[in-house]
Amino acid sequence: MKHGKKYVESAKNVDRTKTYEPNEAISLVKKLAVAKFDETIEAHVRTGCDGRHAEQQIRGAVVLPHGTGKSVKVLVFAKGDKYDEATAAGADFVGGEELIPKIQNDGWLDFDVVVATPDMMGVVGRLGRVLGPKGLMPNPKAGTVTMDVTKAVNDIKAGKIEYRLDKTNIIHVPIGKASFSEEQLADNFQTLMDALIKARPSSLKGTFLKSVTLTPTMGPGVKVNTLAF
Template sequence: MKHGKKYTEAAKLIEKTKLYEPAEAIALAKKSATAKFDETVEMHIKTGCDSRHADQQIRGAVVLPNGTGKTVKVLVFAKGTKLDEAQAAGADFVGGQELVPKIQNEGWLDFDVVVATPDMMGVVGRLGKVLGPKGLMPNPKAGTVTMDVTKAINDIKAGKVEYRLDKANIIHVPLGKASFTEEQLNQNFDAVMEAIVKAKPSTVKGQYLKSISIATTMGPGVKVIANRY
């Protein structure tokens, strides 16, 4: 793959084989963000888990202390008083059964996170084929299937991010924007690492965290020392 001039210049700042301290890696990733837009800083954690085993799955959510830098649109499936509660808490869209054909037939997906009360999961389940592949299906582990819609909305708006193991046994999590200060990104990094370490399945054999790298949307990856976690 041929990279542009800016990427090549940015890559010169980073030693490919070196493992950096998290703060150093974040500083280098920030320096390598040269795109015209405010790039997202992401971390990629390769684990020793085997995602084919149900008892080695990792899925959860963490509230980043400094948010994600992104305005998140929340859709809430609820009924009765919970509809009013969701609206009062700042949900962007609220509704029930009437939203199913809009999403299913009209392809409406103008939202980033879906929250549902448990009594609405029968309705939401019908949207599995649409929401599932996009990672939008509400899930109790991520705190998006709950009766406490106010807390769910507040957490999401404050910068809650979901993390899950993909088929390659890697977890991808956004840490914020390149315009964040190094301190803000470091605090978000620490919050994610604490959550991932706590989420370690007891059945994992050998090394749990094999490698960690930090990169901006368009920038090269910076490897972080992983064996201390």
């Protein structure tokens, strides 16, 4: 893969043979974000889990203390009182059955997170083929299938992120923007890592954190010392 001039210049600042302490890594990754837009800082955590075993599947959510720096559009599937509650909580879109053709046939996907009350999962289930591959399917483990729609919407708007293993047993999540202060990024990063350590499957033998890397959207990665967590 060929990288642009800015990437190549940035990469010279990273010692590839070194794993950096968290604060050092955050300071460096901020300097590597040289694009003309406010880059997202991402954490990529390679785990020792084997996602083929159900008991080693990691999935959950955590509210980052300083948010992600991105405004998130929330769609809630609800009816009756819960419809009104979701609207009052500030959900961007609220509906039920009538949204199925709009999403399925018209390809409407102008939202980032989907929340549903348990009694609406029969309806939402019909969208599995569309929402599933995009990681948008509501899930009780992530707190997006719930009767407490007010809390769900508030948490998401406050900076709640979902984490899950991909096919290669890596977790990819944003921890903020390059414009955040080092302290804000450090708080968010530590909150994420604490949640992941807690989520370690009890059946896992051997090393849990194989590697942790921080990267800006357009820049090179910085390896973080896994023993710091």
